[in-house]
Amino acid sequence: MANAKIHNPIAIDPEKCVRCDLCDWICPGDLIHHEEGNKAKLPVIAYPDECWYCGLCQSICPVNAITVVFPEQMVRNRTDVVKLLGKVVE
Amino acid sequence: MRDNWTILETDVLVVGGGVAGTMAAIPALEAGLKVVLCEKGKVLDHCGSIGCGVDHYLTVMDTGPEWDTPEFLIKHVPELTDYIVDMAVAGRVIREMPRIFRILESFGVDFKDRMTGDYYRLRSFGLPGTYHINFDGTDFKKHIGERVRKGKATVLMRTMVVQLLVADNRAYGAIAFNFRSGEWCAIRAKSVVLAAGDVNRISRNASGLAFDSWHFPYNTGDAQAMGYRAGAMLANMESVEATLTPKGFSCQGLNALVSLGAYFVNKRGERFMFKYDGKGENARRAVIADAAINEYLLGNGPVYLDCRHLPQEMLDRMEFTLQVDRYTLPAFYRQKGVNFREELVEISVSELSIRRSGVYFRGSGLAVDENGETSIEALFAAGDCATVSGGIAGAAVLGHIAGEGVVQRVRSTNGALPAIDLRAVEAIRAQSESHLGRRDGIAWQGFEDAIRQTVTDYVGVRRNEAGLKLALSSLGALARREPSLLAEDLHGLMRVHEAKNIRMNAEIMATASLARRETRTGSSHRRLDYPQTDEDNWRKFVIVDRGGDGPRVHTLSTERPLSDAFERSTAAA
Numbered sequence: 001m002a003n004a005k006i007h008n009p010i011a012i013d014p015e016k017c018v019r020c021d022l023c024d025w026i027c028p029g030d031l032i033h034h035e036e037g038n039k040a041k042l043p044v045i046a047y048p049d050e051c052w053y054c055g056l057c058q059s060i061c062p063v064n065a066i067t068v069v070f071p072e073q074m075v076r077n078r079t080d081v082v083k084l085l086g087k088v089v090e
Numbered sequence: 091m092r093d094n095w096t097i098l099e100t101d102v103l104v105v106g107g108g109v110a111g112t113m114a115a116i117p118a119l120e121a122g123l124k125v126v127l128c129e130k131g132k133v134l135d136h137c138g139s140i141g142c143g144v145d146h147y148l149t150v151m152d153t154g155p156e157w158d159t160p161e162f163l164i165k166h167v168p169e170l171t172d173y174i175v176d177m178a179v180a181g182r183v184i185r186e187m188p189r190i191f192r193i194l195e196s197f198g199v200d201f202k203d204r205m206t207g208d209y210y211r212l213r214s215f216g217l218p219g220t221y222h223i224n225f226d227g228t229d230f231k232k233h234i235g236e237r238v239r240k241g242k243a244t245v246l247m248r249t250m251v252v253q254l255l256v257a258d259n260r261a262y263g264a265i266a267f268n269f270r271s272g273e274w275c276a277i278r279a280k281s282v283v284l285a286a287g288d289v290n291r292i293s294r295n296a297s298g299l300a301f302d303s304w305h306f307p308y309n310t311g312d313a314q315a316m317g318y319r320a321g322a323m324l325a326n327m328e329s330v331e332a333t334l335t336p337k338g339f340s341c342q343g344l345n346a347l348v349s350l351g352a353y354f355v356n357k358r359g360e361r362f363m364f365k366y367d368g369k370g371e372n373a374r375r376a377v378i379a380d381a382a383i384n385e386y387l388l389g390n391g392p393v394y395l396d397c398r399h400l401p402q403e404m405l406d407r408m409e410f411t412l413q414v415d416r417y418t419l420p421a422f423y424r425q426k427g428v429n430f431r432e433e434l435v436e437i438s439v440s441e442l443s444i445r446r447s448g449v450y451f452r453g454s455g456l457a458v459d460e461n462g463e464t465s466i467e468a469l470f471a472a473g474d475c476a477t478v479s480g481g482i483a484g485a486a487v488l489g490h491i492a493g494e495g496v497v498q499r500v501r502s503t504n505g506a507l508p509a510i511d512l513r514a515v516e517a518i519r520a521q522s523e524s525h526l527g528r529r530d531g532i533a534w535q536g537f538e539d540a541i542r543q544t545v546t547d548y549v550g551v552r553r554n555e556a557g558l559k560l561a562l563s564s565l566g567a568l569a570r571r572e573p574s575l576l577a578e579d580l581h582g583l584m585r586v587h588e589a590k591n592i593r594m595n596a597e598i599m600a601t602a603s604l605a606r607r608e609t610r611t612g613s614s615h616r617r618l619d620y621p622q623t624d625e626d627n628w629r630k631f632v633i634v635d636r637g638g639d640g641p642r643v644h645t646l647s648t649e650r651p652l653s654d655a656f657e658r659s660t661a662a663a
Contacts, residue, residue, distance in 0.1 A: 025132060026132065027131075028131035028132070028136070028141040028306065028308055029131070029301070029307070029308050030130075030131070030248060030269065030270075030581055030584070046581070047581065049299070049300075049301070049535075050301050050307075050585075051301060052141075052301045052302060052303060052306070052307045052308075053302065053339070053341075053418050053422075054140075054141050054142060054416065054417060054418065055416075055417040055418035055421070056136070056141060056142065056417070058417070058418070059417050068418050068421060069425075070338075070339070070421075070422055070425050070426075071297075071299075073297050073298060073299070073338065074297045074299070074302065074338040074339050074422070075338060075339075075422070075425050075426040076338070076426070077296050077297060077337050077338030077438075079296040079297070079298065079337075079338075079438070081296060081337070081386050081391055081392070081438050081439055082386050082387065082391070084293075084294055084295065084296065084438075084439060084441075084546060084550075085383055085386060085387060085439065085550065085551055085552060086546065086547055086548065086550040086551055086552035086553075086557075087547040087548065087552075087557070088552060088554065088557070088618060089548065089554060089556040089557040089560055090556065
């Protein structure tokens with residue numbers, strides 16, 4: 001389940017959210033959970049580190065309550081690409 | 091039996107609700123067969139490879155010119171695949187392209203360009219004609235999914251199939267569980283279609299985030315692993331695929347970029363693609379990725395995407411097209427503060443995947459015959475898990491062919507199916523549920539990280555015998571730890587099964603890579619210890635199936651269809 005140190009990829013505006021279940025329904029990775037019909041509770045991003053940033057939840061949200069937020073290591077990436085290209089074992 | 095078991099009887103079980111699976115379901119439904127479709131997500135309305143819409147569709151249309159005929163494209167396929175291709179199956183797929191294209195149009199898919207009212211056909215990825223229709227396919231899959239719903243298929247969502255039921259080399263169903271409700275399902279079927287996609291989450295990428303991947307990270311080679319465990323043959327598993335992505339975000343879009351005229355430049359501003367291929371940025375995806383890999387290894391990185399020379403109209407079209415494939419790409423650029431119209435965008439080589447190695451019509455996965463049937467009777471495969479793969483179009487065409495093959499197979503099925511062995515399925519479930527609620531154990535995330543590091547270092551784009559043997563040893567050690575994998579909940583149990591499937595595919599890939607003692611298609615299979623392409627000895631398929639003590643390798647001349655290696659004798663009538 002969600003860990004405080006893990007980046008939350010999906011920001012839900014509680015003022016706008018109408019608790020309609022669509023984001024839970026559409027999420028291809030089963031990350032967003034919302035008890036069907038429960039108008040009191042916001043959807044939960046149950047597995048934030050399993051998001052692949054497709055934005056389907058944002059695109060389907062009828063009231064624009066969802067914003068996809070990319071983490072720092074995606075938008076300001078410092079990885080040396082050569083390290084992804086294998087090691088040569090003698 | 092225990093609570094929460096459902097037993098279903100059906101004519102056809104389809105595993106995967108992407109393009110291939112739904113297209114396979116349609117002919118079966120039209121023939122009046124009962125169809126059960128299991129799907130981990132809820133993607134009936136979206137593509138299973140990327141979960142979004144479609145921005146291009148590869149097809150021969152047979153409109154008149156010679157290049158637009160199946161025979162013309164078929165003639166070029168051996169060269170396009172570096173001669174590793176099953177021409178019997180690829181030939182059938184290409185010949186069926188115009189027919190399936192018209193079927194899709196009859197479903198309501200609008201392939202025409204909104205601005206011109208005509209088909210907007212572009213050339214890309216080394217193909218010998220303008221075979222790619224660029225279009226707004228946001229709703230492409232909705233039209234296909236709608237057919238499945240109208241046909242009254244039983245669709246089981248959030249349901250993962252974990253094991254096939256096979257007796258005497260004949261498939262008769264599968265075991266699945268719903269990872270929301272915990273309900274287990276034993277499905278007895280006269281035919282099974284595997285259409286669960288490619289293998290992702292198998293190597294590292296720039297962001298280091300396992301689920302940041304070019305194709306769907308939720309496609310984890312479930313079909314390939316299940317098929318392998320049941321005795322099916324796989325081929326071309328040594329070939330890996332990579333693409334170029336904006337650094338930090340592994341997303342789709344290379345086709346749109348290159349077909350609309352983008353350039354790639356290295357740190358010195360040199361447009362380097364022509365050094366590697368006379369077609370420049372219009373080369374095959376495998377060649378484009380290989381060129382960028384080489385530039386990085388030569389110290390010429392970073393590599394950049396350059397769109398600054400393009401006219402506004404082309405840039406508008408590019409921006410629109412890119413977000414059909416990946417809705418969030420414009421937001422990524424915005425958050426990053428980059429304007430791709432006016433600035434260079436740093437590019438990374440993506441994580442690797444097992445799919446079709448950047449080459450159309452040479453799929454990596456379950457070997458199939460001309461009807462889409464695998465080496466196991468009544469077990470079919472289509473889409474990115476099968477040995478002929480060609481993106482959305484390949485999935486649509488082979489999926490439909492497999493669906494027609496299923497109808498023939500079901501009608502020619504003689505004799506009763508085996509009954510479901512209740513004790514055996516209980517044992518499968520008990521073994522699965524042993525991962526749930528353990529007091530101790532290892533997390534699937536760390537287990538997967540170890541697979542990815544091993545594949546990246548030793549089974550990736552630079553291979554040699556010592557590295558591959560080291561990888562096989564590490565992957566074998568990981569296999570021994572599988573019983574200790576820990577699932578915190580039902581969702582985690584689904585991920586545990588995925589992690590095991592990823593490891594299985596990595597082991598098959600390393601085994602096949604060790605067997606092919608040559609280099610072919612650049613970084614798709616680069617053996618540093620066998621750096622040349624060996625046309626005299628290696629115009630062969632590497633076929634892997636399950637032996638007594640692990641993966642077993644066979645080879646077969648590519649002059650013969652893969653089905654010549656199958657032990658089952660009967661093709662569907």
